[in-house]
Amino acid sequence: MSSSFGNSIKVQIFGQSHSEGLGVVIDGLPAGVQLDMQEILRQMARRAPGQGDYTTKRRESDQPRILSGLVDGKSCGAPLCAVFENTDTRSKDYAALRDLPRPAHADYPAAVKTGGSNDIRGGGHFSARLTAPLVFAGAVCAQLLARRGVYVGAHIASIAGIQDQAYDPVALDARTLRAAADNGFPVLDLEAGEEMRRAIAQAASELDSVGGVVECGITGLPVGLGEPIFDGLENRIAAAVFGIPAVKGIEFGAGFAASGMRGSENNDPFYYDGEGRVRTETNNHGGILGGLASGMPVVFRAAFKPTPSIARPQRTVNLRTGLSEELVIHGRHDPCVVPRAVPCVEAAAAVAVYDLMHGVGLG
Amino acid sequence: MSSSFGNSIKVQIFGQSHSEGLGVVIDGLPAGVQLDMQEILRQMARRAPGQGDYTTKRRESDQPRILSGLVDGKSCGAPLCAVFENTDTRSKDYAALRDLPRPAHADYPAAVKTGGSNDIRGGGHFSARLTAPLVFAGAVCAQLLARRGVYVGAHIASIAGIQDQAYDPVALDARTLRAAADNGFPVLDLEAGEEMRRAIAQAASELDSVGGVVECGITGLPVGLGEPIFDGLENRIAAAVFGIPAVKGIEFGAGFAASGMRGSENNDPFYYDGEGRVRTETNNHGGILGGLASGMPVVFRAAFKPTPSIARPQRTVNLRTGLSEELVIHGRHDPCVVPRAVPCVEAAAAVAVYDLMHGVGLG
Amino acid sequence: MSSSFGNSIKVQIFGQSHSEGLGVVIDGLPAGVQLDMQEILRQMARRAPGQGDYTTKRRESDQPRILSGLVDGKSCGAPLCAVFENTDTRSKDYAALRDLPRPAHADYPAAVKTGGSNDIRGGGHFSARLTAPLVFAGAVCAQLLARRGVYVGAHIASIAGIQDQAYDPVALDARTLRAAADNGFPVLDLEAGEEMRRAIAQAASELDSVGGVVECGITGLPVGLGEPIFDGLENRIAAAVFGIPAVKGIEFGAGFAASGMRGSENNDPFYYDGEGRVRTETNNHGGILGGLASGMPVVFRAAFKPTPSIARPQRTVNLRTGLSEELVIHGRHDPCVVPRAVPCVEAAAAVAVYDLMHGVGLG
Amino acid sequence: MSSSFGNSIKVQIFGQSHSEGLGVVIDGLPAGVQLDMQEILRQMARRAPGQGDYTTKRRESDQPRILSGLVDGKSCGAPLCAVFENTDTRSKDYAALRDLPRPAHADYPAAVKTGGSNDIRGGGHFSARLTAPLVFAGAVCAQLLARRGVYVGAHIASIAGIQDQAYDPVALDARTLRAAADNGFPVLDLEAGEEMRRAIAQAASELDSVGGVVECGITGLPVGLGEPIFDGLENRIAAAVFGIPAVKGIEFGAGFAASGMRGSENNDPFYYDGEGRVRTETNNHGGILGGLASGMPVVFRAAFKPTPSIARPQRTVNLRTGLSEELVIHGRHDPCVVPRAVPCVEAAAAVAVYDLMHGVGLG
Secondary structure: OEOEEOOOOEEEEEOOOOOOEEEEEEEOOOOOOEOOHHHHHHHHHHHOOOOOOOOOOOOOOOOOEEEEOEEOOEEOOOOEEEEEEOOOOOHHHHHHHHOOOOOOOOHHHHHHHOOOOOOOHHHHHHOHHHHHHHHHHHHHHHHHHHOOOOEEEEEEEEEOOEEOOOOOOOOOOHHHHHHHHHOOOOOOOHHHHHHHHHHHHHHHHOOOOEOEEEEEEEEOOOOOOOEOEOEOHHHHHHHHHOOOOOEEEEEEOOHHHHHHOEHHHHOOOEEEOOOOOEEEOOOOOOOEEOOEEOOOOEEEEEEEOOOOOOOOOEEEEEOOOOEEEEEOOOOOOOOOOHHHHHHHHHHHHHHHHHHHHHHOOOO | OEOEEOOOOEEEEEOOOOOOEEEEEEEOOOOOOEOOHHHHHHHHHHHOOOOOOOOOOOOOOOOOEEEEOEEOOEEOOOOEEEEEEOOOOOHHHHHHHHOOOOOOOOHHHHHHHOOOOOOOHHHHHHOHHHHHHHHHHHHHHHHHHHOOOOEEEEEEEEEOOEEOOOOOOOOOOHHHHHHHHHOOOOOOOHHHHHHHHHHHHHHHHOOOOEOEEEEEEEEOOOOOOOEOEOEOHHHHHHHHHOOOOOEEEEEEOOHHHHHHOEHHHHOOOEEEOOOOOEEEOOOOOOOEEOOEEOOOOEEEEEEEOOOOOOOOOEEEEEOOOOEEEEEOOOOOOOOOOHHHHHHHHHHHHHHHHHHHHHHOOOO | OEOEEOOOOEEEEEOOOOOOEEEEEEEOOOOOOEOOHHHHHHHHHHHOOOOOOOOOOOOOOOOOEEEEOEEOOEEOOOOEEEEEEOOOOOHHHHHHHHOOOOOOOOHHHHHHHHOOOOOOHHHHHHOHHHHHHHHHHHHHHHHHHHOOOOEEEEEEEEEOOEEOOOOOOOOOOHHHHHHHHHOOOOOOOHHHHHHHHHHHHHHHHOOOOEOEEEEEEEEOOOOOOOEOEOEOHHHHHHHHHOOOOOEEEEEEOOHHHHHHOEHHHHOOOEEEOOOOOEEEOOOOOOOEEOOEEOOOOEEEEEEEOOOOOOOOOEEEEEOOOOEEEEEOOOOOOOOOOHHHHHHHHHHHHHHHHHHHHHHOOOO | OEOEEOOOOEEEEEOOOOOOEEEEEEEOOOOOOEOOHHHHHHHHHHHOOOOOOOOOOOOOOOOOEEEEOEEOOEEOOOOEEEEEEOOOOOHHHHHHHHOOOOOOOOHHHHHHHOOOOOOOHHHHHHOHHHHHHHHHHHHHHHHHHHOOOOEEEEEEEEEOOEEOOOOOOOOOOHHHHHHHHHOOOOOOOHHHHHHHHHHHHHHHHOOOOEOEEEEEEEEOOOOOOOEOEOEOHHHHHHHHHOOOOOEEEEEEOOHHHHHHOEHHHHOOOEEEOOOOOEEEOOOOOOOEEOOEEOOOOEEEEEEEOOOOOOOOOEEEEEOOOOEEEEEOOOOOOOOOOHHHHHHHHHHHHHHHHHHHHHHOOOO
């Protein structure tokens, strides 16, 4: 495993779904920053389960315990360690899974990789539970970014094919980035949100699940941020976002749609706005040119596959007997991970971007 | 800049489009491997310009000069350095571009980042010319992977919306991975290829450009390869592929389409094949589960925007005068980068995968 | 701060002397290894305070709590996190130190580095308390190394100028490496040990402290281990050992003495032993040639300055008033850190060497 | 091999003693810096052979050819690549060495490591010739450091036991740091220098060699520089300096001598100088406390073993026949590497320190 991220800071995640604790160490933070712990808890709450009909009934402790790195809430320069204790875990639900790998889960390759020693309980280190420390780290980085005028936000772009209103990639601002979070169910268009919830409920009632897309925006990045060839904004954001379970694709700006455009259509003309700033009329480039921030809002989308754990019987193999078998997954699972994935995508983006800022003395 | 890639090997790319030389240092290669230099040159030739009506008329030296790391063609354990000399460069074409950033190019953010000191000639370090050392490094890694039974190949999935036949993600094998390269114009369906070439020619005749998608496959990966959370196969391949200019999106397996599926549809059932191997009936997961190789072929697609350099007049800003201005780009530019991007995508994938293999003692 | 070590594994240390907890995350361990926790506790006990007249009266909890990474004592492939809770801390002892930096401590530069936000309690992140997680990590790595026939041991080479018998660098074996640890006070020559203890007691009675040298040996390394130029055995061991507080020098083999030798004297002749193994007649090279393991025992020495915290009045500055002042340090401090530093040096060496082994697939 | 150094910049060295070329890529340099190439060549000349009776007769090209990274002598932000061509190489001198490893050289472990594929010519990648690119990189970093008021200098502390005058660790300033370089033979005390040269000549006449110690100083470091636990000044300088062939020890400040001191003697009292700066009355800590720069001059010493290549017959093994054999080394070898090592130590220190400065936005 390699659950460490960052070139100038180090974000080290640890834990398994049902281990005694899980958490994160953030090394390299600036000293002397008063962290707003209430705001961090608010971000944790957005990811926490049990918020509505679309989330798992499982109750997790999303209360971080700060072991080190803060003195009276202020960073002291030493690595910050936050731990989440695991309390409500039902390990017995998963016992049979060692023999029967769940389709679309990491069970099978993890068993091969570890010679059968992986922690099978709740998906172990591959569980979406591990996004709790990621969201914690992201919330810390977001506070540090805000001090530089950089804001990160996201919303559900689609669930089960139902589209939310898209960000306006030219006019996107910090207020809009906060809007979805303020809406509870993180969409811009509340009616679309209602329709999504119905689609989730429908899938759940059919013992099935749905996927979706999260759209994320970042404003206020200093022009030129990014370290191409291999540490450009796209490389780094992608490397972080693929750390979220169930992500199967990412695109920046016009993304895959740009592949069907003509250059004359896709190229975003430059102009001077009234205040002497260089801007582009359109933003097909998603705020990134050559891996560098162009000064326009960064916009990207991450595709999430449907929750793999569904209650319907599924075909799988029995690794012990060598025979095919039918598997029925019990336990508590979100019929759709996308709403809770929204703060995770923000967190991954915040960590990636803050790491780049920090690396050029802007963190 | 950070033009170094790799956790267990180090691939350090250097050079600018019109600098005296450009190249790559590969540190950490195993000693005692006889490299097939002819095969490397064959890969370089696939990327080289001047192959047909769709590529730039500029002639580049794609002949690597090996400064170190090989003794009688065999790796000696010391870093391998390959240099490409720059000979046919017309720097004067680009002189005016310091004031007039080209739309959809890195010119503007690079100028801000460097305080105006970036090498503007031919796009400098952001030029697609820098994919020459990448393809060299990829060709070296591909030979090392082949010794482990791992094969990488790619083809044009689409240009200007015209689709090539897709890889069969279940049946994909090494022979199919080689097929597109053998076809010259790297498609599986030669008729679709002809149509693509006509679309490229049409765009060129209209002083315009087109984009496209490259599909890449990898077979033979050991089950379990990948180091989640942040160094899983998807994280690492994405981090490398976004190092290729013009890439704006990447998706694995069903990718964005998976976001619209039900779990019951997307989940790939496991079964035992006749020889006791675990396989999946479908391959929506693109050979990657939880960031780990599942044993099924890895399949991913990278979206390329249309060539930003078009001959039509474009609106831009004059950074010296602070006024808007019209820009006409002269010089030699591909109306479509996608055909030459095919070996670049293979190279990025080969480097990323070999780095992971090497890190677990399989390189 | 950058309290992370390792190129192929990641050892991330966190905590401050008086923070709620401190600990370590070890990422990249092989799965399926049953760790001998009793052996780990034995190593922790060697570092723990309160063992004799020469150590601090402070009682620390050196009981690691394993939050993650083990299932039934066996590594599961996920990062291993061990936490030490802080219980018996007397923070009030240190309150005045914010104004009055202790001579030979990190107080002053740490205050400047952090703008006064460093955790001053007990030295914060600079405390020797932070060697507890290091010894834990070293004990884990030592168990993994032992499976490969690699053994690490150390002893006090000198305290206050009193010399222990030196290792025989040619004949050194695993049994000798264990000898000092078995002796309680970690020396080879028990009489010399008695004399050292008297010197420590004498210094303590004079409100003073003494330093010393630790000699460390490593046997069983595979010939060729090490990754020069910059990740050779010497570079890596030095980089780890200087992470132990109070270390001011390191030398390998004949070390500084070699600088006064003739080549004809220093060069170690090769010969074949009876079993076809290449060995050297002498071992001035300390088992390392060109940064690579030669197959002879690795031997190095680390110099420790005397404990900076002494009870005598000392001159310092008052950072608040800008005046010179006299400082009297209260509290509980070892008059000599060297005996407890012995397992720390072993741990640093074990981590550095295991990281190199792991990187070539031997971990 | 791992010939890359740096956490925030990347210094990648490549080449073998007799390969077609050798050199260095420096990635991450700030853009817009006009490099003084004459000054770089002056530094290269200090390391170059053929300067006097004590250096090899071999003539090497120490003329760097800049392939990339500079435009009109000014850094453009892209990686800087400098290449040294190899011209005067006599490979035949070394042919027999594949069977007969030279005592105190890397030949034997390198052969085992690479399965016999290492480049044996002139020591291959282990040759002191590889310090040419290191000195180049150091000269670049030194220029960048000078812009921040940081200066690095070194001198011969001893050769064959003959002592030069030591640096005054309290009063050391930039002028003194330059003094040795200006003296040609890099000592402070010219008479001691004469004596050293006689000792070298004497050893050479006896077909033998001598070693020595280099003392290095750094002034002007910002208080607090360094990233403990594992990237403190001592860790990083040591990691770089052990990249120079023949270094077997390093000590900071009082170093090994501190191990014999009492705390009351070793602790350096703080005081305010007339201009409100905190200083210490003595400097046993060598300008480093807890891995951080204290504001006092950094002083360290590196021990060099005597040149391993001596003309006397030596005992070794024949790896082909499995028999013991006598070896006579022909060719041109320095009877003492220490004078030419002085700029190498400066270079290693400059690279290590600049990397830390760059990492906190001061580069």
